[in-house]
Amino acid sequence: MTRYDRKEGDLIIGAGSTSAMITLRERVTHDGVVINLPVDHTAATVTAALVETFAAVPAHLARTLTWDQGTEMARHLDFTAQTGIPVFFAERSSPWQRGANENFNGLVRQYFPKNTDLSVHSAERVSGVVTDLNTRPRKSLGFQTPAFRFRQAARAA
Template sequence: HVRTITADNGAEFCAHTQVADKLKTDIYFANPYSSWERGLNENFNGLLRQYIRKGTDLRTVTDKQVADVERALNARPRKCLGFKQPSVVFNELRRTA
């Protein structure tokens, strides 16, 4: 259920054509130093920082901590989803696909 992806210019997106083909979607790249072009990403980073502080050595973050943060963020109602939880919307979309 991905419509588009907006990525930054990092090396982690070097296989973007394969990802686009698999997901049947378009991938766009933000201009360097233009974080406002990736608004959803920046918003999510802010939410993530409530659980993992900026500058944290990610090698010290356990898989359990990541799973706990994932569960917490997916259970958090979002205005853009009509104040539904992302996990609920995702499951609704899976049932209709």
């Protein structure tokens, strides 16, 4: 049985380390989410944004979250208490343990390059980028789109 419930997450940081974006990717469907954090990326801000985002995801599609060991997840126990989703941490210097998310970060950086101010992007712009990425056919999905695969998984409750 294929499980569509394992999310991987990370932050991409903007110029001057002030702005950031949370990136999330589901390991099987490749469905991605980007959350803009224009003001800060403290543990409290990241936790609040993740709780809000995961509230909109069907429960059977969000059972775990794997993250790197950044300080932005210092309140991971609060996240788990509020969502029921345990957080697992990849080993230091082991990006392959979150390979789907690292790949997604590369795709996101095509739209939001390194050393740019991420705070200038509107919610509509970020949403448009997510739509573009999730409707881009992928060879690894038999040239289906992540959006199509995610809809299939959502119906397979």
